[in-house]
Structures are given as structure tokens and as C-alpha cells.
Amino acid sequence: MQHVYMDYAATTPMLPEVAAAMQPFFSQRFGNPSSIHSMGQEGRDAVEAARGQVAGLIGCQSDDVVFTGGGTEADNHAIKGVCLAGRERGNHIITTAIEHHAVLYACNFMKELGFEVTVVPVDKDGLVDPADIKKAITGKTLLVSVMHANNEVGAIQPVEEISKITREAGVCFHVDAMQTMGHLPFNVDMLGVDLLSASAHKLYGPKGVGMLYIRPGTRVVPLLHGGEQENERRAGTENVPGIAGFGKAAEIAAPDMGKEAATLTAYREKLVDGILARVEDAYLNGHRQKRLPNNVNISFDFIEGESILMYLDSEGICASTGSACSSASSEPSHVLTSLGMPVERARGSLRLTMGRWTTEAEVDKVLEALPRIVSKLRAMSPLVKERCGWINYL
Ligand SMILES: Cc1ncc(COP(=O)(O)O)c(C=O)c1O
Numbered sequence: 290m291q292h293v294y295m296d297y298a299a300t301t302p303m304l305p306e307v308a309a310a311m312q313p314f315f316s317q318r319f320g321n322p323s324s325i326h327s328m329g330q331e332g333r334d335a336v337e338a339a340r341g342q343v344a345g346l347i348g349c350q351s352d353d354v355v356f357t358g359g360g361t362e363a364d365n366h367a368i369k370g371v372c373l374a375g376r377e378r379g380n381h382i383i384t385t386a387i388e389h390h391a392v393l394y395a396c397n398f399m400k401e402l403g404f405e406v407t408v409v410p411v412d413k414d415g416l417v418d419p420a421d422i423k424k425a426i427t428g429k430t431l432l433v434s435v436m437h438a439n440n441e442v443g444a445i446q447p448v449e450e451i452s453k454i455t456r457e458a459g460v461c462f463h464v465d466a467m468q469t470m471g472h473l474p475f476n477v478d479m480l481g482v483d484l485l486s487a488s489a490h491k492l493y494g495p496k497g498v499g500m501l502y503i504r505p506g507t508r509v510v511p512l513l514h515g516g517e518q519e520n521e522r523r524a525g526t527e528n529v530p531g532i533a534g535f536g537k538a539a540e541i542a543a544p545d546m547g548k549e550a551a552t553l554t555a556y557r558e559k560l561v562d563g564i565l566a567r568v569e570d571a572y573l574n575g576h577r578q579k580r581l582p583n584n585v586n587i588s589f590d591f592i593e594g595e596s597i598l599m600y601l602d603s604e605g606i607c608a609s610t611g612s613a614c615s616s617a618s619s620e621p622s623h624v625l626t627s628l629g630m631p632v633e634r635a636r637g638s639l640r641l642t643m644g645r646w647t648t649e650a651e652v653d654k655v656l657e658a659l660p661r662i663v664s665k666l667r668a669m670s671p672l673v674k675e676r677c678g679w680i681n682y683l
Contacts, residue, residue, distance in 0.1 A: 290605040293651045297583055297644035298440050298468060299609055303534070304493040304645075310537035311495060314530040322527050323518065332529045339536025343500055346539040347466075347485065348476025355501045355522045356532050360467045360488030362512065363501040364391040364434075366523070367463040367484040370509035371432045372399050375461075379429040381405045385417050385446075386627035387439050392465055393623075396434070405429070413629050414576035415444030423454045430458070436465040437480070438473070441624040441640060442575030443584025445473075452481025461507060467491050468581060471542030472550065483507045489531065493645065494538030498531035545645075553582040553643050556652045560585045560641060563652075567660040574625060574638060585641040588625070588634045589663050591672040597639050600662040606655060609640045633672070 294302070314335060320328030322336050340351045357363045372382060384396050386408050396406045407425045411417050422433055433455050438445045448464050455462040463484040469475065470485075471492030477485055483504040490496040503509055503522070515524030557580075561573055570590040589597065594610035601608050610622070625635035641655065667673050 293606045293654055294646070295606060295608045295641040295643060295651070295655065297647075298443075298491075298581075298640065298642035300490045300496065301493045301644055302646065303490075303495060304538060304541060306541060307494055307534045307537045311530040311534040314533055318529075322529060323516065332527070335529055335533045335536075336527050339532045339539075342536035342540040346471060346543050347487075347502060348478060349502055350505075352520070353477075353502055353505060355503060355519045356527060356535070357486075357499045357501055357523060358525075358528065359497050359499040360465070360486055360491070361391040361499075363486030363488070363499040364389065364463075364465055365395045366501050366509070366512045367486055368392065368395040368399065368432065368434060369512060371461050371463070371484070371507070372402075372404055373510040374508035375431040379431040381407070381427055381429040382432045382434065383407045383409060383422060383425045383430060384434045385409045385411060385436070387411050387415060387417075387441075387444075387624045388434065388436055389440060389465060389467070392434050392436070411444070411627055414579070415439055415442045415574070415624070415628050416576055416579065417446050417451070419447055419450040419454055422451050423458075426454070426458045426460060430460045432461045432463060434463040434465070436467075437469040437475075438466075438581050439575065439624060440468050441622055442586045442628070443468075443581035443642075444575045445469075445579045445581065448480050448482070455483075456481060471539065472546060472581070472583070474546055477502055477504070484509070489535035489538055492538050492542050495531045495534040498528055498535050500535070549645060550582040553647070556643055556647060556649065557582060557585055559649075559652055560655065561587070563656040564659060567656070568663050571663075572634070574628060574630070581642075583643040583647075585643075586638060587641075588630065588638040590634060590637055591670045592637050592663065592666040594636060594638045596666050597637075597659070597662055600666065601639075601655075601658065604658050604662075606658060609642070610638055 318331050320332040322332035340354050344351045344354050382396050400406050409421045435446050435451055437448055452462050461483045464482045466485050467488045470487035485502040488499040511522050513524045564587055572588045574586040621632045621635035
């Protein structure tokens with residue numbers, strides 16, 4: 290069966306050019322970049338070339354990029370690293386209710402170590418109010434961590450405004466840019482960030498490789514101790530094939546971003562309008578305009594998102610209910626409940642995320658299949674209003 294892949298926020302397929310750029314470092318060019326001999330230097334050259342390509346995409350100096358073992362590590366590095374480096378000066382972190390668990394759980398861990406964490410709420414569209422961040426800052430605040438765009442509902446956060454506040458207060462600002470790097474044009478100065486984390490597999494690169502941008506002068510303790518790799522900021526022999534692939538993906542992303550975003554925005558609008566017109570009791574989650582070009586997240590009352598997912602999968606359509614990392618959990622998404630939505634509606638959510646290989650024919654296929662599947666499930670659902678008197682909670 291030909292699959293319709295609509296789960297690009299979970300991971301993207303790797304570009305063939307990226308695979309080709311990685312290949313030699315799995316085989317003949319296997320040298321350790323820390324080795325002095327010429328084979329080692331080939332590895333070193335590949336790592337440094339990739340550093341330049343990644344830095345080029347986000348408008349920073351190569352030296353400000355630290356390669357990590359993925360996005361989760363980069364988020365942990367930023368949060369734990371800033372807190373531990375600044376523990377003499379303060380003990381307070383500010384983050385938001387809709388962050389990825391890589392941020393929220395790292396903050397929880399710091400709480401166990403005695404730090405204080407303020408979790409700022411979001412509005413019903415999934416947006417953070419910069420004034421809430423400003424209010425939460427105290428003389429003890431070391432770090433503010435706010436994601437650039439949410440991975441579930443696609444809401445794009447006002448990070449530029451927040452950075453003005455953190456700058457003024459002299460507080461370090463971290464942004465998780467997993468869903469935006471290589472998709473939305475930005476640079477680190479435009480956003481005003483001190484730390485920015487990203488992951489290669491979200492921009493058509495390999496899994497298990499990420500990066501943390503660290504603005505010069507920002508004090509960050511390393512997460513991993515050992516060798517002197519990454520300028521003594523991240524110990525361990527570099528993942529040379531992965532890093533080379535990340536570099537290639539970053540290089541390719543730069544010129545393609547605008548065109549891809551325009552196409553995906555058109556598909557997104559077609560999907561949202563089409564689904565809302567065809568299906569009753571369906572609600573778009575996340576801000577209608579301030580959202581990622583590729584993200585559609587809709588709740589369907591009276592049914593479970595997981596059942597929709599299974600029926601879609603049986604027709605070859607790959608989607609998601611929330612973030613891939615928590616899809617094994619039966620708990621409703623913390624992001625959706627943070628938008629103030631009742632648990633029942635959060636359980637009936639479906640996320641469709643598109644990307645480079647999405648076609649209009651695929652969008653049409655989803656528009657044909659989804660209303661049919663929702664009707665079928667509602668016909669079987671004990672929750673349907675006609676049968677049990679659905680409480681209208683809005
Ligand atoms: C917003 C966000 N943060 C962090 C991560 C974690 O990245 P990785 O899968 O590279 O560990 C993801 C990806 O799942 C994400 O979407």
C-alpha cells in the first residue's frame with residue numbers, strides 16, 4: 290500500500306542528498322576527528338564543514354554551535370547547563386505549560402535539585418503572553434525557556450517580544466526550535482535568543498543528532514564530561530556521519546524554506562476548511578494564523594483520536610494524536626489540556642503534519658477518508674450526544 294505520510298512533526302524522511310553526504314563516514318572515511326593523522330582530519334573537516342552549514346542556517350558563528358545527540362539532549366543541556374552554571378546567582382526557571390517534555394521534565398529535575406520553576410500558562414489558542422513572562426521574572430531568575438513553535442498545535446510563540454523582556458532583565462533566554470529550524474526563516478539575532486536547540490531529523494536529516502546554539506558569553510555547564518570535543522562543551526567522539534548529514538540538511542533547507550512554507554500553508558488551509566466544513570462538532574486546536582505552515586490539529590467530539598488514527602492507518606494514512614514521544618501514554622496531551630480544553634475533547638484530537646513530499650492528491654485523500662471514518666466511529670460511539678446527552682462544555 291502506498292502510504293500517505295502526515296506525521297512530519299514526529300520525524301521527516303531523510304533527503305537522498307543527506308544520506309549520500311553521510312555514507313562515506315560509515316565506511317572508508319571512518320577516522321576519529323580527534324586523531325592527528327590524515328584520516329582523522331577528514332572526519333574533523335566534515336564536522337567543521339557541517340558546523341558552518343548549520344551556523345549559516347541560523348545566522349551565527351560556527352563556534353557558537355555545539356553538536357549533541359539529538360534535540361532532547363540539546364534542551365537538557367541548555368536548562369541544566371545554565372542552572373548549574375548560575376546556581377550562585379539564582380535558583381529560578383520560567384517555562385511554559387506547552388513545552389515538550391524534554392524541557393518540562395528537565396525543569397522538573399532541576400526542581401528536585403532545589404530550583405524553583407514557574408510554568409506560565411497559554412491562552413486558548415496556545416499562545417504565551419509575554420506580559421506573563423515579565424511578571425514571573427524575579428531577582429533569582431536564571432533562565433526563561435519558551436519554544437519557538439509548538440509541536441502539537443503548531444502555535445508560533447512571540448519569542449522576539451519575550452527576548453526584549455529577558456534582555457532587559459538580564460536573564461538568559463532559551464528557545465526550543467525543533468519545529469521551526471529549516472522551516473521558518475529566522476536567525477538568532479532576530480529572535481534575540483541566548484540559547485537555541487534543534488534536531489536534524491525534523492528538517493530531513495538523520496535521527497540522533499541535534500545542536501545547541503550558545504551565544505558567546507552565556508555560561509553553560511557541560512552535560513557530558515570526558516574528552517575535549519566540541520570545545521570542551523560536549524564530551525564524546527562525534528557522530529561524524531550524523532553531523533555531516535545535519536550539515537547537508539541545513540544547507541539544503543535554506544533556499545527551499547519559503548517555497549515549501551507557501552505550498553504547505555495552502556494545503557493546511559484546504560485541510561482545515563475542508564474538515565471543518567465536512568465534519569460537525571470538530572474544532573481546530575491552536576491559533577488559526579499564528580501556526581506552523583504544515584500543522585493541522587483538530588478535535589472531534591464523541592470519539593477517541595487513537596481510533597481515528599487506527600482507521601486512517603488501515604487506509605495507509607499516517608497521522609498522530611499528539612507528540613510522538615508521549616503517544617504510548619493514555620494520558621491526554623498536556624498541551625491540549627493547557628489550552629483549557631476538557632479532557633474528553635483533548636482525547637479526540639488528531640494531528641496531521643505535512644512536509645516536502647506531501648501532494649495535493651494526498652490532502653484530497655485525507656479529506657475523503659477522514660469524514661467517512663469519523664462518521665463510522667461516531668455511529669459506534671457510546672458518547673454520541675443523541676444517545677447519552679453530551680454535556681456541552683463550551
Ligand atoms: C518541540 C520539540 N522539542 C524536543 C523534541 C525532541 O527532539 P529529539 O527527538 O531530537 O530528541 C521534539 C521532537 O520530538 C520536539 O518536537
